[in-house]
Amino acid sequence: MKVRTDILRLAKELHTWVGITAGILLFICFFAGGLSMFQHDLSKWATPPQQSLSAIQSNQYNALVAQVQQQYPEAHKSFRINLNSKEFHYAPMQWKAVDEHGQDDHDFDTNQNTMLATLKSNGELHVEQENLSKLGWLIEQLHETAGIPGTIGHHTIGVYVMGVVSVLYFLALMTGLIVLLPTLVKDYFAIRKGKNKKRFWLDAHNVVGITSLPFHILISVTVIIFAFHDLFYDAIGQLVSKGKPMFERPPAVRVADPAPELDVEKILARIQQQAQGYEVASISFNNLDQPAKASARASLYSPDQMLRGDHFDVMSFNPYQDQPYSTNNLNTHSSAMDKVIKSMFSLHFGNYGGDITRWLYVVLGIGGAFLFYSGNILWIESRIKRQKNPNLPAPQQRKDVRLIANLTVGTCLGCVLAIFSSMFIGRWAYVFYPELLSINALFMYSYYIIFLLCIVYVFIVGAAKALPKILLIIAIVLFLLPITSIFALCIPNIGLWASSSSLWWIDIFAIIFALAFLRFFQQAQMRMRHAEAGSIWSDQQI
Template sequence: MKVRSDILKVYRSLHTWVGITTGLLLFIGFFAGAITMFKQPLDRWISPPDQRLAWVEAAQLDSLVAQTLQQHESARQEFKLYPVQREDLAAPMQWSASGGGRGLKLSDTQTLASLDEQGQLITDTQTPSKFGRLVDMLHRTGGIPGDFDGEYIGIWILGIAGVLYFLALVSGLILLLPTLVKDFFAVRRGKNKKRFWLDAHNVVGITSLPFHIVISLTVIVFAFHDQFYDALREVVYPQSSAVRAASTTAYTTENLLPPSALIARAKAESPDFEVTEMLYLGLESPRPFVRLSIYNAEALVHGPITGYVGFHPYTGELVMTSMLPGKAEGWGAVVNYFFALHFGSFGGNLVRWIYFFLGLSGAFLFYSGNLLWIETRRKKQRKNDTHLPTQPLNLRLMAAGTVGVCFGSIIGVCLAMVAGKWAHGIAENINHVYLWVYYASFLLAVGYAFWRGAAIASWRLLAACAFSCLLIPVTSLVALAFPQTDLWINTSSAALAVDATGFGFALAFAFAAVRSRKRAFSGSRDSVWAAQDAPTVATQKNSEVDEFEDPKEVAA
């Protein structure tokens, strides 16, 4: 397909500069987003078994709720009930005195409730680990701290990056059109590393293009959801007005429908789904509401894992079906599909693993895009000239920033996860440990990259990534071999998969570190990736044949 050269030049400039301005932020978002596909297994791996209360049978849920609401008024504002036992849950019922909300309250204590063998209420208070939610927040904000007007600043910035990200996808596709058929799966290896990175960048981008289009569009919606929902509320969610309509009837918790009755009504609405969570809100307010999370591994659902259906907790009236799979119509159904495609909440674990690797492929796109920008602009050593050119400052800074930010975020997440076990019993609030470890590791990696330069920092930070990933299975092995350390190991298949994945990525990063070190000391000397103290060898052997001196391929 022929595209005019002036049009290609415009889209090349757009693609290049959009990628450069948003790439590092989006790398963090995609890397953390890939991890969030397995938030529950991560919480299983990191949660200590001694913080769990005994589970109860489904038939005992009615008694549990009745006794809790009678003895604890603080639960009447908001509480969660879990009909299905999960390893990452500490009790079948829990609530916080400060209520819920969208914000992440790291120091908030949580009350857990269950029944003893005699059927009497037992409670415990603790500060729960929120590692999974912290990684999710990293995914949503790119790690940018701070909030404004009740919303995280990073979410808005990532939303703007999502707009630019969509432009980069469109412009990149246009750039590939002239050679799409010929070079679709071509990944050419050889002396010219730039050609290899470009081919890999193009193949990953084009094969995962539908995924990236969905992600870019939904990121925009998530970032500016309040503005969109306020404008579309009556069109997309007309039934939600029934939830918000204030009632003149005075409700007391003694008249609350038992959970079993609401579960039965939810099953009648969606026979193929299982109720996994019940969120009760404002039971003594004019707007009482209970939202049931319903799960079917094969269904397209609105949430990250489940769909939702809403009832009036006293009358049993069905008041929300817009997030109920198969019941939403019009715009509501379109929104549900987009949410499901963003979260990968369909197809069970197979789709989750696919989304995990698609998320990592997105991170690779932005990392490789930066490398291409750097390699395209570096000053090359001329033939028969023994003088090595000095690389421009902007290239050296971009290279250092790329390896520092990308590898620093990986190191920070892995070390924060491991710290969740090693600091248990020592730290007063483990959630603050996660934050300190992540940001300290991240900032140290970035600072080290700018201090030593990209050539040295790249392979050393890759080695640090390998070591950080290796600490995950090593921690479990220490817990197994030395129980006196007060560490623990969860032997469920999901938790063991976390250990196996950590070990697999440790090997991958170790291999990358070896290759990166070889490039630093034995690769082309006229590069920002060459160690300054490495010996200079013959120019003819070091100078790469530049296959990119075609004006159609050189970025503007």
Template sequence: MKIRSDILRIYQSLHTWVGIGAGMLLFIGFFAGALTMFKQPLDRWGSAPAQMLRPVAADKLDTLVREVLVAHPAARKGFTLHLSQHENVAAPVSWSAGAGGRELDVAGKRWQATLDASGKLQAQQQLPSLLAELIDMLHRTGGIPGTLDGEYLGGYLMGVAAIMYFLALVSGVILLLPTMIKDFFALRPGKNRKRFWLDAHNVLGIASLPFHIVISLTVVVFAFHDQFYDSLAKVVYREQPMFAPPPPPAAKPYAAVDMLPATTLIKKVQDVAPDFVITEMLFMRLESPRPMIRAAVASPRHLTHGAEAGYVMVHPYSGVVDTNMLPGKEGTWSGRVSPFFALHFGSFAGNTMRWVYFLFGISGAFLFYTGNLLWVEKRRKNQGRNPAPLSQTRATMLMAAATVGICLGSVAAVGFTIVAGKWFYASSGNINSTYMSVYYSVFLAAVAWAFWRGAARASVHLLLLCALAALAIPLTSLAAVLLPSLGLWAHGSAASVGVDVVALLCALLFLYGARRTAQRVAHGPADSVWSVEAASAQPAGAGARGQEV
């Protein structure tokens, strides 16, 4: 297929500039998003055993729920009955006395309760670790703080970046159409490093194109869902309700003492979802005119609305079941929306698909990183056409430093944040605030280091920092086993050990990357931005001669 050269130049310019404009923000989103595929293992790895209360037998759940509602009236506003027991599930029942909302409350404490060995209610208040939720927030916002109309500002910016990302995908495909068959799987290592990076960039982009299209479109929907819903309500639905109307309220508020037994409600969910595992049941507004229970049900065989589960709604007093959000039994609207959620979250086909999405997420981050590297090398090639001696422009040097600092800095910062949960648990008054402090301290320090030392030197240093951050994860678990006096802990479950193993493999990859980068810095072309010689020879006024960047 032959495309005119002027059209290719337009799409090349579009692909380059929208990629540069959104690349670094999307790198953070994709890297953190890859980690969210295993939120539960991360939570299990970092959950302190000191917070855990003993589980209770299934035949004791009715007694536990009844005593919690009598002894703690705040639980009547909402509590969660946890039916799956893991290291990150502190107790069979938990609830919060604070107000809910879309924003994470890093200082919000939760009550948790169980029955002790003698059958008496045991309740305590704890500050839960929000490590996995904070990484998910990083995935959704790119780490940009602040809110706008009750939503994270970074979420809106990520939506804008996703629009640019989709344009980059379309323009990139058009650019590759003339040579797609011949060069699709071509990887040409050798002295021409730019050619190799371009081949790797193209292979990853085309091979994962359906995944990237799905992610780009769903991110736009997630970022601007309120605006979409408002527009649909005004333009399409008008006077008709967009969603199914809720059941009519009772003549007067309900009383929690009249609620059906918990085991009866569990049985009702099991009857309508026999192929699913009930992980938890969220009891909401129990003494209001519209009480409701949202039961989370998991199955690897179905596309689910949530990141890990589908939902069954149950009325806690009448026992009426609503399967509008149960996979396979959804209503018209939910049946159309659920696949978008499932395709974005990878919440189907079990751990196999989670690993696939994890690898796609990491490769997507690599795609944005290599895109910026190719832009930097393109500047050098363009400069080589000028008669003046080669000297990197200031904008090129700054872009290279920003790419290294932001991308590698976010990776190192996440690694040290994960480790901080164990090392600072005992001494920190608020472990979630410590997570935030560690992440932004490491991230901003890495960015500052990249601009101070230059992209060439900083790339080696920050890759070693990433290796150290990843290696610290299994070393922390090893220290917990060998030196119990440190107050650390190491869970022996497959999920927790898996975190250590993956982190160790990542550390080895970062070490290999640092070694190869050091060779490039020492022996690569002297006029490259990745050369120490070029960075040292950079004059104070470089880039002011009108070079186009």
């Protein structure tokens, strides 16, 4: 396909500079996003044994709730029950020790102390107060915000920043497609090795970009919608609803006076009757001390449906009402417009089709991270001054090229090392500090400290020397994760814990990733030794 030369030149310039501007933040979001497909499994993997209480039978929930409310008055207002929830896997019942803002565990709260409850085999109540491990939630926050802290309104600053970045991201996708159109057929699957590293990085960048183009378009558009949906709703409200609220509150439900006693098992039966094909994962109850304002939020899962949340659909109702529960939020009962909106969430989260889709999104997420990393490397390779005459002094590289090289290696590999190091540190924390009160604070501070130290280190020693060393450290940390599990099995009394049988795959994949990064280390070490003097990738720079 022929494209006018001036259009091709403009598209290439836009693709280059937009990609460089957004690439590093997108790398963090995509790498963390790939891991976040199994964020709840990672949280469970990082959960100490004392934070995971035994399950109970479905006919024991009323007895559990009654005993908890008898001994803990704060549970009369709000609590959550867990049946088979990946997110709230810790115990059959949980609530906050001090509940000021309602039952909401969707926060990375370093000081949060949650009450967990179950029943022993003899029917006695067992309660623990814990600061719940939320490693997966930290990874999810990195995916949403690229690690940019702070909030504006009910959104983090990072969400708005990534909304703007996604506009640039979409522009980079379109301009990249225009640039590649003239040679698309010839160069699509061509990855040419050799001395010309620029050609290798260009070929690899093009293959990954074109293969996953529909996925990237989907992600960029949905992120823009997620970040600025309030503005979109306000604009539509002004045009269509003339300033009136687009979403009216449903009419208040009738509740008998006095309100009936809360019957959790009856509520479960009613949900299963009305939401056939869905599995009840958890139910959160709020404002139970005010029956007319009480609410329940049931999280439901079905692998055959488009879901609104990352792993659930929602049914909301008053737990004291006699009327049938509203099923309008479920995909099986949604309107055409609701199905479109729900599909935007579902396609972004990859929550349809079960674990096969999730693994596909892991591959696409990590592939996306490579796309942005390779784009920066390609920009660097295109601007490296090479030594054409060995009799002349080695060339001095431009400052902007050195800056981008250091920033790319420091932030991208720093993010990878910081995430895996946080996983490792969290497993050993209770060995060296059994009285640790906030494992979430440890996860958060260890991530940011290691991430920033990597960036500082790369700027001090240069990208060439830092690259192989950081790759080697990443490989070592990854190898230490399964070794930790082996230690836990061999020496169970030192405070370590082994992965459960359903989560051994995390240790196995840690070994696979470790071998990959070990190979990357060997390649980086070899390149540093054989690079021309004065090159960005040589340890002999001017």
